[in-house]
Every structure is written in C-alpha cells, then in structure tokens.
Amino acid sequence: MDILKTFGIPTVTLNQFPPEMLLLNQYTESSDVWSTAVVIWEIMAAGNPPFPVDKEVRFGEEAVTPSVPWPEKYLQIKDKILFDCWNHNCSLRPSIHHLRGTFVAIFEKLIADSSYEIPIPTTYLPMRAPDIAQPTYAEQIYHAGM
Structure with a gap:
C-alpha cells in the first residue's frame, strides 16, 4: 500500500496554486478565478508572475498576498477586479x-x-519573406547534377 509522505511534497508558489488548494487541499470555482487572474497577469507582464517565485508556500504555512504593482504599459486597462x-x-x-x-x-x-x-513585446518579430530567396532542396539537387 502506497502512503503519501508529506515531506516528499515539493514547495510551490501562489503562481501555481491558490492558497486554499495548497493549505486545505480544497479546489473550487473560486480557485479557478485565482488561477485565471495569474494567467491574465502573466500575459500582461510578458511572462512575469504576480507573486515572487522565491517566496515558496509550504503546506501548513500561512500564505501572505504580496503587493503587486500594475504593469505601467497597461495603465489604460487597470482594474481593481483582477486584484x-x-x-x-x-x-x-x-x-x-x-x-x-x-x-x-x-x-x-x-x-x-x-x-x-x-504595446508590442520586444521579442516580437514580424513574419516576412527572406531578403534573398534560397533554392529549394530539389533545385539544389537539380543544379548539382548538371
């Protein structure tokens, strides 16, 4: 019989699970709201999570909500409901x-x-045709055989 050992459970952050899931093993529609807000934040903040990744929450510990600054480039869509x-x-x-x-x-x-x-992220590269058309593999073989 396999027994779950609590000391074997890795630590996670609030970016991965809401506190009631971490601390009470309860998952509800409200937990989905927490997770959805994390995803919205990460989209707006170019992948940066809303909660510090170095602050781990362990089972049995009290989770503290950090103060989260709103990304400056999105001030026009700032809304208290996300927080x-x-x-x-x-x-x-x-x-x-x-x-x-x-x-x-x-x-x-x-x-x-x-x-x-x-705003367009700095990692954005538009798709376009290359400046110099490269020969296809078939064209390379054809010309090499001549």
Missing part, C-alpha cells in the same frame, strides 16, 4: 463571469477609442 481575484477569502473573489465581463467592457471601450495602441 480582488487574489483575495485569500474565496467567498470575496469575483466570479469568473464577472471577471470576464469587466475585461470585455474595458476592451470594448478601448476599441471604440482609436487612440489606444496595444
């Missing part, structure tokens, strides 16, 4: 439908305002 998703009291988190509705409303407003320009 509400990280409330340690699950019942005080917004629903996933409320979170979605809030961001849809923000983006619809931004689309109507044509002065808003979406």
Whole structure:
C-alpha cells in the first residue's frame, strides 16, 4: 500500500496554486478565478508572475498576498477586479463571469477609442519573406547534377 509522505511534497508558489488548494487541499470555482487572474497577469507582464517565485508556500504555512504593482504599459486597462481575484477569502473573489465581463467592457471601450495602441513585446518579430530567396532542396539537387 502506497502512503503519501508529506515531506516528499515539493514547495510551490501562489503562481501555481491558490492558497486554499495548497493549505486545505480544497479546489473550487473560486480557485479557478485565482488561477485565471495569474494567467491574465502573466500575459500582461510578458511572462512575469504576480507573486515572487522565491517566496515558496509550504503546506501548513500561512500564505501572505504580496503587493503587486500594475504593469505601467497597461495603465489604460487597470482594474481593481483582477486584484480582488487574489483575495485569500474565496467567498470575496469575483466570479469568473464577472471577471470576464469587466475585461470585455474595458476592451470594448478601448476599441471604440482609436487612440489606444496595444504595446508590442520586444521579442516580437514580424513574419516576412527572406531578403534573398534560397533554392529549394530539389533545385539544389537539380543544379548539382548538371
């Protein structure tokens, strides 16, 4: 019979699991809201997580929500509801439908305002044809045989 040994459980951060999952082994729709907010944050912050990765939460420890600065380039879509998703009291988190509705409303407003320009990450490279067309493998073989 296999027995789960708690000392064998690796430490994780709040970027991976909400506190009720880590500390109480409870997973609900509110936990999905926490995780969705983490994903939204990572998209806006070019992959940087909202919670420090060096602050590990161990089972049985009290999890403390850090203060998270909003990415400066996204000030136009700043909304308190994202931070509400990280409330340690699950019942005080917004629903996933409320979170979605809030961001849809923000983006619809931004689309109507044509002065808003979406920042392009520095890692973006546009796809385009190469400056000099390279011969295909078949063309190389054909010309090599002549």
